[in-house]
Amino acid sequence: MSKKSYIIPIFIPHRGCPHDCSFCNQRKIAGEMKEITGEDIYKITNKYLDFFPSNHIKKEVAFYGGSFTGLEMEKQIELLKPAFEMKEKGLINEIRLSTRPDYIDDSILVLLKKFGVTTIELGVQSTDNKVLELNHRGHTKEDVVFASKLIKDTGFKLGLQMMVGLLGDNITSIIKTAKDIISLNPNFVRIYPTIVIEHTYLEKLYLEGKYEPFTLEKTIEICKELLILFKKNKIPVIRLGLQSNDNMDYGKSLVAGPYHPSFRELVESEIYKDVIEKQIKKKDADKIRILNIHCNPTIISRVAGFKQSNKKYFMDKYNISDIKIIADNELDKNQLHIEINRSH
Numbered sequence: 001m002s003k004k005s006y007i008i009p010i011f012i013p014h015r016g017c018p019h020d021c022s023f024c025n026q027r028k029i030a031g032e033m034k035e036i037t038g039e040d041i042y043k044i045t046n047k048y049l050d051f052f053p054s055n056h057i058k059k060e061v062a063f064y065g066g067s068f069t070g071l072e073m074e075k076q077i078e079l080l081k082p083a084f085e086m087k088e089k090g091l092i093n094e095i096r097l098s099t100r101p102d103y104i105d106d107s108i109l110v111l112l113k114k115f116g117v118t119t120i121e122l123g124v125q126s127t128d129n130k131v132l133e134l135n136h137r138g139h140t141k142e143d144v145v146f147a148s149k150l151i152k153d154t155g156f157k158l159g160l161q162m163m164v165g166l167l168g169d170n171i172t173s174i175i176k177t178a179k180d181i182i183s184l185n186p187n188f189v190r191i192y193p194t195i196v197i198e199h200t201y202l203e204k205l206y207l208e209g210k211y212e213p214f215t216l217e218k219t220i221e222i223c224k225e226l227l228i229l230f231k232k233n234k235i236p237v238i239r240l241g242l243q244s245n246d247n248m249d250y251g252k253s254l255v256a257g258p259y260h261p262s263f264r265e266l267v268e269s270e271i272y273k274d275v276i277e278k279q280i281k282k283k284d285a286d287k288i289r290i291l292n293i294h295c296n297p298t299i300i301s302r303v304a305g306f307k308q309s310n311k312k313y314f315m316d317k318y319n320i321s322d323i324k325i326i327a328d329n330e331l332d333k334n335q336l337h338i339e340i341n342r343s344h
């Protein structure tokens with residue numbers, strides 16, 4: 001797959017965040033982290049630019065963490081100015097940031113436009129007001145709708161982030177959130193399973209037996225539906241699952257929950273498993289001896305399943321003696337061509 005852009009990630013801990021979302025440990029980690037200055041933005045960006053190969057692939061400064069537009073105005077300008085200068089010089093092409101739906105209004109968008117921001121991501125998490133309240137989000141579905149429309153109308157690219165398995169969540173609230181997100185027509189979405197991390201309200205509830213995270217299996221099953229739903233509506237899911245990185249080391253602070261380093265691969269493998277099973281069930285599955293599955297080379301590992309799980313599943317369930325996954329450049333990623341050799 002060709003690379004669409006090089007991301008220069010800059011993590012902005014939100015020291016003064018007045019909120020205390022159930023799943024977030026920002027208060028804890030922000031206190032332990034060094035404050036980022038405008039000077040740091042130059043340094044971090046230059047370090048990445050030195051490392052990237054010189055080619056025409058787009059370079060993008062991405063401010064992650066906290067709620068960027070909740071920072072004091074002077075701080076926002078201090079951080080945006082270096083990125084904007086580098087954009088003006090053509091050293092980078094885009095600037096993105098993430099924030100809360102209730103921290104968006106006309107004057108904020110004017111400022112972000114002035115400093116060259118191209119993409120705004122909103123942490124929606126859920127569009128069920130009850131779920132939002134239970135998780136202390138401090139905003140409503142109506143805030144999400146208002147902010148999303150304003151962002152799009154002002155000419156920014158819009159990204160929406162949702163979570164799966166929050167306190168009070170169920171399959172209905174999750175699918176409804178996805179449908180509400182689709183109706184807002186974002187340019188992309190990110191989906192995060194809810195995990196319990198140290199020093200959060202969810203941890204407290206979990207330890208008191210008042211919150212049980214979704215199992216990995218259940219989360220995969222639901223995310224499979226979400227991925228299919230967004231795909232049908234042509235909305236790219238640019239992230240599915242949490243990534244352990246230097247700033248958010250989930251491995252170290254994880255207490256419980258459906259964390260898996262290859263989460264997306266697990267979900268996509270399940271989707272291919274369903275497609276294959278549907279096809280072989282249409283035939284006389286009992287008599288299959290050898291199965292040859294032709295697919296685009298980029299999806300071989302997901303067709304075979306995580307650690308060959310799909311191959312094992314079909315061989316065991318249908319008593320198939322061999323399954324070969326064969327690369328075929330003629331097929332696109334949505335196509336599988338299945339050949340069956342039968343025993344007589």
Ligand code: SF4
Pocket residue numbers: 014017018019020021024025026065066067100
């Ligand atoms: S998720 Fe964002 S708004 Fe909520 S507590 Fe964390 S930093 Fe604050």
